[in-house]
Amino acid sequence: xxxxxxxxxxxxxxxFFAGLIGAIIVLPQGVAFAxxxxxxxxxxxxxxxxxxxxxxxxxxSWHLVSGPTNAISLVVFATLAHLAEPGSAHYIQLAIxxxxxxxxxxLAMGLARLGQLVxxxxxxxxxxxxxxxxxxxMASQLRNFFGMPxxxxxxxxxxxxxxxxxxxxxxxxxxxxxxxxxxxxLAVRRWWPKAPYMIIAMLAGSLAAWLxxxxxxxxxxxxxxxGALPGALPPLSLPDxxxxxxxxxxxxxxxxxxxGLTEAVSIARSIAVKSGQRIDSTQEFIGQGLSNIVGSFFSxxxxxxxxxxxxxxxxxxxxxxxxxxxxxxxxxxxxLVVAPLAAWLPLAAMAAILFMVAWGLFDFHHIRTxxxxxxxxxxxxxxxxVATLVMHLxxxxxxxxxxxxxxxxxxxxxxxxxxxVPDAANPLRKFTERRAGAAECPQLKMLRIEGSxxxxxxxxxxxxxxxxxxxxxxxKHLLILSRSMNFVDIAGAELLAQEARRRRARGGDLWxxxxxxxxxxxxxxxxxxxxxxxxxxxTEKSKAIASIHARLDKDICAACRARIFKECxxxxxxxxxxxxxx
Numbered sequence: 001x002x003x004x005x006x007x008x009x010x011x012x013x014x015x016f017f018a019g020l021i022g023a024i025i026v027l028p029q030g031v032a033f034a035x036x037x038x039x040x041x042x043x044x045x046x047x048x049x050x051x052x053x054x055x056x057x058x059x060x061s062w063h064l065v066s067g068p069t070n071a072i073s074l075v076v077f078a079t080l081a082h083l084a085e086p087g088s089a090h091y092i093q094l095a096i097x098x099x100x101x102x103x104x105x106x107l108a109m110g111l112a113r114l115g116q117l118v119x120x121x122x123x124x125x126x127x128x129x130x131x132x133x134x135x136x137x138m139a140s141q142l143r144n145f146f147g148m149p150x151x152x153x154x155x156x157x158x159x160x161x162x163x164x165x166x167x168x169x170x171x172x173x174x175x176x177x178x179x180x181x182x183x184x185x186l187a188v189r190r191w192w193p194k195a196p197y198m199i200i201a202m203l204a205g206s207l208a209a210w211l212x213x214x215x216x217x218x219x220x221x222x223x224x225x226x227g228a229l230p231g232a233l234p235p236l237s238l239p240d241x242x243x244x245x246x247x248x249x250x251x252x253x254x255x256x257x258x259x260g261l262t263e264a265v266s267i268a269r270s271i272a273v274k275s276g277q278r279i280d281s282t283q284e285f286i287g288q289g290l291s292n293i294v295g296s297f298f299s300x301x302x303x304x305x306x307x308x309x310x311x312x313x314x315x316x317x318x319x320x321x322x323x324x325x326x327x328x329x330x331x332x333x334x335x336l337v338v339a340p341l342a343a344w345l346p347l348a349a350m351a352a353i354l355f356m357v358a359w360g361l362f363d364f365h366h367i368r369t370x371x372x373x374x375x376x377x378x379x380x381x382x383x384x385x386v387a388t389l390v391m392h393l394x395x396x397x398x399x400x401x402x403x404x405x406x407x408x409x410x411x412x413x414x415x416x417x418x419x420x421v422p423d424a425a426n427p428l429r430k431f432t433e434r435r436a437g438a439a440e441c442p443q444l445k446m447l448r449i450e451g452s453x454x455x456x457x458x459x460x461x462x463x464x465x466x467x468x469x470x471x472x473x474x475x476k477h478l479l480i481l482s483r484s485m486n487f488v489d490i491a492g493a494e495l496l497a498q499e500a501r502r503r504r505a506r507g508g509d510l511w512x513x514x515x516x517x518x519x520x521x522x523x524x525x526x527x528x529x530x531x532x533x534x535x536x537x538x539t540e541k542s543k544a545i546a547s548i549h550a551r552l553d554k555d556i557c558a559a560c561r562a563r564i565f566k567e568c569x570x571x572x573x574x575x576x577x578x579x580x581x582x
Contacts, residue, residue, distance in 0.1 A: 003062055003320045011319035018318035019326025021198045022065060023334055025312050026327070028226045028350050030068055034301075036152065037073035038086030039095060043301055044068045045335065046234035051291035051303035052328045056321035059287025060280035061268035065309040065324045066291045070140070071259060072302050079252040093240055094249065099303075100239035100296035101246065101253035106261060107289025115282030121266065123273065125400035127366050128381040130270040132388025132396060133307050134361035139163075141351035145178040147171030147222050156389045173212050173221035174348045181205030181352035189356075198316055198353055205349025226345045233332065234299040256302050264288050264305035266397050271314050273363060311357045376407045414460045415451025420481060422564050431481065431541070439562040443508075443552045445475040450484040453492030453519075462495055474556070476508025477548055483514035488522045496523065497531035509551065512537045513544045 026048045034044030048067040055066035076095060077086065084091035109115075139159045143150035148166040150159055185201030212221045240246075265284050272279045288304065295303055313323050371378050384400030391399065420431040421440055431448075434440060445468060453461060468475065478499070488496070500510035515523070515537050523532045538544035549567040563569065 015323035018316035022327035023330035033068035047300040051295040055291035056324035060283040097239040103292030110285030128384030134358040137358040144347040144351035147174030178348035260304035267305040413456040455491035
């Protein structure tokens with residue numbers, strides 16, 4: 001309820017209109033999703049009522065609207081159809097029980113504060129997922145916008161193939177209604193931005209359909225409307241708490257739980273990118289869990305964040321979660337009072353509205369930024385976008401997250417290794433990166449490691465250290481400047497201990513400057529403490545150089561012409577390196 005102080009007269013008005021639009025949008029969607037899930041049509045509308053209210057109160061997103069979704073509907077049908085006859089009383093009972101179990105699992109994950117798991121879904125993945133989902137929304141509405149017999153629930157590629165095949169069968173009057181709605185909405189949004197353009201567009205489309213049907217007849221135009229809906233509140237229901245049923249449904253519940261949470265949090269984060277809000281993933285887990293638990297007692301089947309309704313909610317100007325609550329309330333009123341009027345709303349007009357919503361989901365600014373800034377991130381963007389089109393939504397997000405992690409591991413497995421020397425022009429002798437040909441101490445190598453020294457990086461660092469020995473075997477001492485070394489794991493500590501033993505055996509040693517607290521704590525543990533002495537770790541560069549210089553071979557120092565440290569003294573009478581500092 002942190003959003004409550006934002007509520008005022010202006011937000012109430014904006015939220016009400018956004019809720020009204022959302023209630024109208026969910027009418028055909030709820031019916032279609034319930035049918036897809038193998039349930040009676042009214043159950044899709046029931047699932048858009050109570051879960052939306054509970055999710056709004058207990059979630060963290062201002063714009064996420066819970067309800068039936070295409071993906072969950074498909075999973076429910078695919079997993080329950082072999083347990084009971086779709087549409088039967090037993091099937092409905094299983095669906096409601098599944099909803100309760102999903103809610104309990106989601107709530108448990110939220111209370112266990114596992115919401116941080118979604119932090120592995122990068123911003124690039126969210127942008128690619130959102131763009132892919134927008135294309136899927138458009139593809140799902142091609143049949144309604146053009147009046148084609150494209151199969152419902154087909155994959156994106158199959159829908160595209162069917163669209164090309166059935167293109168000659170486009171019904172011109174259905175397309176006309178869709179275009180009237182689309183251009184009306186765009187015109188109102190362009191020249192009258194404060195007006196509820198979606199409602200005006202739907203009214204324009206409905207009026208166009210009514211005129212065409214009156215002049216030509218419905219048989220000629222082929223215009224299909226939503227149709228009359230049952231006017232009834234969701235009846236009370238009770239899940240089956242028997243051990244046998246719960247055992248049969250547990251595996252299914254885990255799959256639906258993962259899908260629902262991935263969808264909800266991904267959608268919430270997608271819209272938050274545009275709205276500037278910060279999402280609490282753990283709180284979203286709790287909100288989704290409670291919405292399904294409570295919904296299971298009000299004839300709801302498994303709900304999650306709806307891309308269509310949430311996108312419409314944001315585009316319609318929603319300011320707080322009250323929009324989702326208003327949406328549920330308006331849906332109840334529509335069903336009780338004006339359900340027969342839904343018979344006048346053309347499906348082509350609904351498709352046009354969803355086209356506008358989908359177009360608004362494309363984040364062109366961040367897409368351009370990603371493509372200009374990084375090839376690897378562009379690969380993640382494209383991979384997530386394509387996966388969203390050809391895979392299930394949750395698998396697309398997981399694929400993008402996995403690719404992001406692989407690229408991250410590849411980057412972190414090769415920490416930057418920079419050879420440093422004191423800057424002669426700086427009175428404080430500040431260390432700077434050594435340029436080719438610059439003077440360097442023949443006995444001491446100074447190396448800065450920028451990144452974490454963990455199991456994935458030890459091969460890269462170990463090869464570099466071996467390369468140093470091959471090229472400059474007289475540099476028996478190594479000073480690691482480690483302020484940029486974020487942490488050291490066991491494998492990294494073993495590498496450093498081995499390096500210390502090796503250098504000590506050759507008459508040198510391993511030294512550290514600026515070691516971070518966590519890294520120092522790891523190196524102080526057994527068995528590493530015996531190889532990495534505490535007196536070899538320094539917090540000040542001057543003390544580190546003074547201590548190491550006292551351990552250098554004085555015969556080599558006497559013949560050295562580099563003399564890059566203050567402790568080296570002036571050059572010998574034989575002259576020194578022209579570029580060496582005094």
